[in-house]
Amino acid sequence: DTAVSQTPKYLVTQMGNDKSIKCEQNLGHDTMYWYKQDSKKFLKIMFSYNNKELIINETVPNRFSPKSPDKAHLNLHINSLELGDSAVYFCASSQGAGGTEAFFGQGTRLTVV
Template identity: 90%
Template sequence: DTAVSQTPKYLVTQMGNDKSIKCEQNLGHDTMYWYKQDSKKFLKIMFSYNNKELIINETVPNRFSPKSPDKAHLNLHINSLELGDSAVYFCASSPGPTGEKLFFGSGTQLSVL
């Protein structure tokens, strides 16, 4: 009974393609996040949503568009994929918007060829 689940786990695609990663949490949390982890394991926040409203939008190319249809889901759509987008993308959730005590999904490894 996974608390934060994201799909797919692996995503291999060509440059220029458009892809989506889905995330769902069954914890009843109000806030969800997308983090990007690069090859050196550095974790950087991309977006956060609280009750379906965008509250954090870090310096991320506008090719990345998050969508939150309800507070249990936060999907990430990426247009025109580039080589530099290759990374592991983590979805996370927390009870409130202060960014404390995050629950993470197991990650989506994106490889752009």
């Protein structure tokens, strides 16, 4: 069983479209994260949730809206996609909010054309 799974793995879409990436963890963790990895390989935190409550929103445009229906899921919805949104997006989870071992999904490569 995959611990942290995100779908889809690849997403190619046109500018201006709205898209969602889903993430689920079966580890019973209370904290989930979304990271963006750019072409230079920097991993930047976007959001984190602890027990379904938003705890980190790291100056992300409001076109990005995370939703956590329950502790096991953290989905990312992106409105009006722009070329600069092209990147690999990683979902992760951990028990405790920072400073503990995190488990990452396999990533979603988003390409906006």
